[in-house]
Amino acid sequence: MTQTKYWNRxxxxxxxxxxxxxxxxxxxSVALGIALGDPGRxxxxxxxxxxxxMNFGSLATIAGMAPKNLYHFVFNNGIYAVTGGQPVPAPGVDYARAAEACGYRSAHRFDDIESLDTALPGILSNPGPVMIEIIVKGEPSTEGVDQTWESNARLPLQLRALRTRLTGSDDWGPGGPYI
Known part of the structure; x- marks a missing residue:
């Protein structure tokens, strides 16, 4: 997703x-698993x-599991940025209200950076799950999606490295991992 490229910087x-x-x-869904696996972080x-x-049901699943350490940021730009800028099929969805309706502990919606900057420390000091929806300008990615066998192999390796970092162990027990 587009925002991860900025986060990496x-x-x-x-x-x-x-x-x-x-x-x-x-x-x-991946964030929920990580939050449940390491509830202290x-x-x-x-x-x-x-x-x-494309995974709207995850809101109800996250709310049902209620991880206190999960902060769900949704960058609402109205487009599928990484695949060329096609409009999303339901551009008027209020994700903060949807998260609240599903049972998130709190949900917030921002359309300007100043309000977000002011409110964010307080939001992050409260238990989750929390939804932070940010309305942003839609900018199609010019880099495209790195969709190769090599890039597809990276995700399970990243998850394995993360699990090892968080648990201090690479022991997956019987039956795994398959990477």
Whole structure:
């Protein structure tokens, strides 16, 4: 997803970051798994409206599991940015209200950076799951999606490295991993 390219430029712990571009629509589900697996660490999910629309049921699943450490950011730009800028099929969805209706502890919607900047420290000091929807300008990616066998192989390796970093162990027990 487009926003992960920007996050990678400012992240202080890139070995804890997992880009989900090749698993479009699964950022929220992967973030839920990470949040449940390490409940003592805040988990920031950088999602998009197009991605979340393809996995809308994850809102109810996240709310039902209620991870206190999950902060779900949705960048609402009205387009599928990584695939050429096609409009999303439901551009008027209010994701913050949808998250609230599903049972998120709190949900917030911002359309200007100043309000977000002011409110964010307070939002992040409260338990999750929290939805932070940010209305942004739609900018189609000019880089395209890195969709190769090599790029598809990176995601499970990233997840394995993250699991090892968080647990201190590479022991997956019987039956796994298959990578």
């Amino acid at each position: 400012v992240s202080s712990e890139p070995d804890l970051d997992v880009g989900i571009a090749n698993a479009m629509s699964k950022a929220s 805040p988990v920031l999910c950088l999602d998009s409206d197009g991605s979340l629309l």
